[in-house]
Amino acid sequence: MKKTRKTKGTDRAPARTGTDGKKHVEPARGRPQARDGALELAVSIASLCQAVRVDASAVPFQTDPADLFDRTFAGVGIGDEQMSLLREQLKLLLPEIAPELDENARVLDQPGHRIEAYGAFIRVALLLKLR
Amino acid sequence: MTTSGNPRLWSLLCLLALLMCLRGHGQPIGVLQRAEAILAPGASYVDLTFTGLVGVASASPISMHSLGEDGEVFDLRAEPAQALGGRPRMLRVSFSGKPPAGHSKIRLCLGAVEVAGTSYMDVCAEARILRDFDGELTSLKASLGVLPRLQREKSMFASLFLGQTGSRAGRQAHDASTSGVHTAAIVGAADVSFVRSDLGSKDLTYFLRLKRGSTSGMDPRNLEAGASWRRSVLMHRRERSRLAAMLAAPADSPRVSPQALREAAALTAGLQRKWFAGHIVEAGVKLEGDAAGEKQWLGLLDAGWSLQSTTRRVSLPGAPGWFRFRWMAGGVEAGREQARVKAGADASLLVQASGSTAPIRRLEFHAQTVGRWLIRAERKERGVRPWLQLDAKAFFFESPRIRYGVRLSVQRGRLPPVYLAVHSIQFGFVVESTGGDE
Numbered sequence: 001m002k003k004t005r006k007t008k009g010t011d012r013a014p015a016r017t018g019t020d021g022k023k024h025v026e027p028a029r030g031r032p033q034a035r036d037g038a039l040e041l042a043v044s045i046a047s048l049c050q051a052v053r054v055d056a057s058a059v060p061f062q063t064d065p066a067d068l069f070d071r072t073f074a075g076v077g078i079g080d081e082q083m084s085l086l087r088e089q090l091k092l093l094l095p096e097i098a099p100e101l102d103e104n105a106r107v108l109d110q111p112g113h114r115i116e117a118y119g120a121f122i123r124v125a126l127l128l129k130l131r
Numbered sequence: 132m133t134t135s136g137n138p139r140l141w142s143l144l145c146l147l148a149l150l151m152c153l154r155g156h157g158q159p160i161g162v163l164q165r166a167e168a169i170l171a172p173g174a175s176y177v178d179l180t181f182t183g184l185v186g187v188a189s190a191s192p193i194s195m196h197s198l199g200e201d202g203e204v205f206d207l208r209a210e211p212a213q214a215l216g217g218r219p220r221m222l223r224v225s226f227s228g229k230p231p232a233g234h235s236k237i238r239l240c241l242g243a244v245e246v247a248g249t250s251y252m253d254v255c256a257e258a259r260i261l262r263d264f265d266g267e268l269t270s271l272k273a274s275l276g277v278l279p280r281l282q283r284e285k286s287m288f289a290s291l292f293l294g295q296t297g298s299r300a301g302r303q304a305h306d307a308s309t310s311g312v313h314t315a316a317i318v319g320a321a322d323v324s325f326v327r328s329d330l331g332s333k334d335l336t337y338f339l340r341l342k343r344g345s346t347s348g349m350d351p352r353n354l355e356a357g358a359s360w361r362r363s364v365l366m367h368r369r370e371r372s373r374l375a376a377m378l379a380a381p382a383d384s385p386r387v388s389p390q391a392l393r394e395a396a397a398l399t400a401g402l403q404r405k406w407f408a409g410h411i412v413e414a415g416v417k418l419e420g421d422a423a424g425e426k427q428w429l430g431l432l433d434a435g436w437s438l439q440s441t442t443r444r445v446s447l448p449g450a451p452g453w454f455r456f457r458w459m460a461g462g463v464e465a466g467r468e469q470a471r472v473k474a475g476a477d478a479s480l481l482v483q484a485s486g487s488t489a490p491i492r493r494l495e496f497h498a499q500t501v502g503r504w505l506i507r508a509e510r511k512e513r514g515v516r517p518w519l520q521l522d523a524k525a526f527f528f529e530s531p532r533i534r535y536g537v538r539l540s541v542q543r544g545r546l547p548p549v550y551l552a553v554h555s556i557q558f559g560f561v562v563e564s565t566g567g568d569e
Binding site for chain 1: 276
């Protein structure tokens with residue numbers, strides 16, 4: 001049987017004490033990961049819709065509404081006609097998956113989708129390009 | 132004395148068992164909704180989705196290892212948990228080390244985590260390692276395909292109510308049919324629209340639309356069916372391309388610079404201020420008929436050009452919302468004996484109360500107008516034939532799945548091919564599913 005290898009070093013996340021006296025984990029200090037398309041999706045929505053705001057300069061990026069990905073496109077004011085515009089904007093931001101977005105336009109261009117579900121499609125399409 | 136006969140001892144044992152259950156002892160507990168591990172070149176992380184808002188500051192991974200089918204364990208080095216933008220119920224834990232090929236799960240334990248304001252200790256998750264991305268994409272497409280279709284596809288409004296028609300013409304017609312006896316009658320109206328996307332082409336759709344009323348004065352007798360090709364074209368391409376360049380990481384660095392991200396934010400804000408987001412070009416063929424079945428069908432070519440607005444924020448006190456519109460700048464409908472030029476607009480407004488005590492929970496307003504200029508005489512008439520349709524809905528109660536309210540619908544004008552004068556006002560109760568269009 002193969003031996004179990006043990007890793008050394010910090011299993012536990014480095015923590016610092018904040019002004020509120022609580023321990024805080026340092027956010028987003030990990031190795032840079034391949035992009036998952038979430039920022040690009042949020043920015044694409046915001047570029048078509050004033051009801052959504054994205055602060056891309058924060059780490060992680062901040063959205064208003066904060067639970068943007070739990071909502072549907074229709075819920076933030078993106079209608080039928082805007083879904084194809086959203087796809088066009090995404091093709092500009094994520095040109096590597098433009099063919100996948102076009103091929104699946106029929107299932108993607110539905111404002112009733114939860115934004116998280118659309119984001120999951122983008123993430124997996126991007127992961128396929130990493131191989 | 133036997134143990135079974137000692138209620139105090141049994142109570143103590145039960146209490147201890149309960150405490151051990153609450154402590155969890157590294158077992159998955161109810162606050163965790165989903166765990167998924169990604170393993171690809173440049174991407175090795177576990178995404179955790181909790182049932183409520185999770186505090187990243189409270190989450191500290193204490194152990195992480197992959198599991199083989201035969202119980203083999205391979206330790207991984209966990210990095211600090213990261214919050215994910217726009218997803219406050221999720222955490223991402225990146226890791227170093229490559230699980231052996233036969234391993235299908237990653238077990239991750241957090242020493243403590245705060246979910247929806249409550250602290251939990253020793254929360255553990257077993258995440259399926261996602262390696263077959265082709266299979267996952269197929270599965271995602273299948274799940275996306277069963278979600279609600281385009282809102283237009285399920286757009287159907289039929290009403291049946293007791294009342295009198297709103298127009299003089301309608302009342303006269305009704306009085307004539309009842310020998311001048313002025314009585315209330317059961318009248319009804321149907322407004323049905325089905326749209327199906329083509330299986331092969333993303334731009335092609337098929338439609339069937341019917342507008343009917345049970346009495347004259349509220350019966351446009353409009354029925355049309357056909358196929359339409361539609362192409363959307365983004366406006367402000369230069370700004371959008373620049374935005375793409377700002378968000379793309381430079382070749383010599385894995386991260387986008389803060390300066391580029393700030394510029395991207397400024398560009399996005401600039402695009403939000405634009406009134407229009409894109410053009411929509413439509414062309415199609417349709418059959419137009421008298422819904423009463425008295426006239427023959429007309430074949431028409433139908434083309435139009437519209438401008439789609441950005442969704443504008445509406446900020447009423449305590450009731451945020453949005454407004455959007457589409458302006459059909461020009462269109463033509465042409466057949467063997469028909470030639471029409473048309474223009475119009477449709478607009479939607481939605482306001483939703485943010486407080487739980489507001490009497491009106493949600494207000495929706497939709498307006499649609501089109502004016503047709505008949506270049507060639509139809510039914511011996513020329514000139515402009517307008518059509519206006521307004522729908523207002525106010526919801527007073529709502530559950531997570533259903534909302535209840537009232538609806539006011541106004542139709543006025545004339546629709547081809549019969550061009551009967553319509554002036555109707557309908558009012559009634561409405562019960563609506565919240566799914567999809569919350």
